Amino acid sequence: MRFLIIILLPALMISCTCKNPASTKENWIDLFNGKNLDGWDIKINKHILNENYNSTFRVRDSLLVVDYSEYDTFNQEFGHIFYKQPFSHYKLKLEYRFVGQQVEGGPQWAFKNSGVMFHSQAAESMLVEQPFPISIEAQFLGGGPEGERHTGNVCTPGTHILMNDILITEHCISSSSPTFRGNEWIHVELVVHGDSIIYHIIEGDTVIRYSKPQIGGELPEGFPLTQGTPLKKGFIALQAESHPVEFRRIKLLDLDKGKK
Numbered sequence: 001m002r003f004l005i006i007i008l009l010p011a012l013m014i015s016c017t018c019k020n021p022a023s024t025k026e027n028w029i030d031l032f033n034g035k036n037l038d039g040w041d042i043k044i045n046k047h048i049l050n051e052n053y054n055s056t057f058r059v060r061d062s063l064l065v066v067d068y069s070e071y072d073t074f075n076q077e078f079g080h081i082f083y084k085q086p087f088s089h090y091k092l093k094l095e096y097r098f099v100g101q102q103v104e105g106g107p108q109w110a111f112k113n114s115g116v117m118f119h120s121q122a123a124e125s126m127l128v129e130q131p132f133p134i135s136i137e138a139q140f141l142g143g144g145p146e147g148e149r150h151t152g153n154v155c156t157p158g159t160h161i162l163m164n165d166i167l168i169t170e171h172c173i174s175s176s177s178p179t180f181r182g183n184e185w186i187h188v189e190l191v192v193h194g195d196s197i198i199y200h201i202i203e204g205d206t207v208i209r210y211s212k213p214q215i216g217g218e219l220p221e222g223f224p225l226t227q228g229t230p231l232k233k234g235f236i237a238l239q240a241e242s243h244p245v246e247f248r249r250i251k252l253l254d255l256d257k258g259k260k
Contacts, residue, residue, distance in 0.1 A: 028252065029251065031236070032064050035059065035062075036059055037058075037064075037081070040081050040082060041082045041124070042082075042123070044077050044078070044240075045076055045079065045129060045131045046077060046129055049124050049126075057079065057240065062248070065247075066079075066114065066238075066240040066246075068242070068244055071103050071104075071105075073104045074103045074106045075105060076131065078241055080120075080133060080237040081240075082122070082237040086234050087233060087252065088232055089194050089256045090256070091190065091191050092251070094116070094247055095247070095248050096114065096185070096186055097183050097245070097246055098112045098114070098142040098183060098244070098245050099246055102242055102243040103242050105242070111142075112149075113141055113243060114241055114245045115137045115238075117132075117135035117137050117239060118138070118192060118234060118236050119135055119192070119232075120133045120136075120234045121134045121135065133157065134158035134223065134225075135158070135159065136155075137156070137239070139152070140186070140188070142181065142243075149179050150174045151179075153172055153208065154200065155171055156172075156216070157171075158219050158223070159213055159214060159216055159231065160216030161210040161212060167216075168210070175207035176205075177202045185248070186202065187203055188201070195213055195232045197210070198210055215229040238250075
């Protein structure tokens with residue numbers, strides 16, 4: 001027995017040395033610091049860059065919050081808060097939940113409606129009166145008392161995508177996710193490979209996939225890119241569409257890091 005232990009011990013040591021957890025650790029970065037909105041730009045329709053109208057975007061209890069408590073009524077003030085840096089190939093993960101009541105004046109379709117825009121134009125390139133950035137949207141929806149309402153859908157303001165090698169020009173395509181009716185936290189992950197393939201993952205399940213994001217459809221006056229231009233990279237923005245929503249644990253793994 002003692003002889004067997006002497007023989008096996010070096011083999012076990014070699015095995016442990018080969019499996020070094022530190023060598024496979026992923027370097028996720030926090031896009032939101034939980035304290036303030038440093039590193040983010042705000043663009044609200046009908047307002048200039050970084051005019052945070054009625055404190056729509058704020059930090060509360062270490063959450064990034066869309067809040068309408070200072071609004072008397074909503075009048076098309078669709079808003080987006082943009083992270084300062086563009087990305088191309090990455091994984092993005094975050095959690096969101098809808099809270100409270102939709103502000104008076106919000107459109108019916110915007111009930112429990114938000115999302116994350118990516119491959120987006122820069123905040124400073126948007127017109128003063130431009131409700132939505134040219135981008136791809138992972139749309140977040142909450143359900144009402146009855147009926148199905150999927151989340152993690154894809155919407156395409158000023159863009160098109162391919163699904164099964166077919167050009168999709170519809171504005172929104174529903175995912176296969178279940179309906180979430182309450183105010184529970186929903187975990188979202190996006191896997192974005194430049195202008196190649198993109199996955200939306202809700203609570204660990206891939207609910208939609210598509211490829212070849214590109215410029216397409218109606219564009220704002222003076223927009224510099226032409227129809228069919230591939231979208232290889234862009235900015236990430238969280239959306240405010242008239243229903244209060246909270247975000248947390250906003251993290252990104254840059255897949256371009258370490259590439260030559």
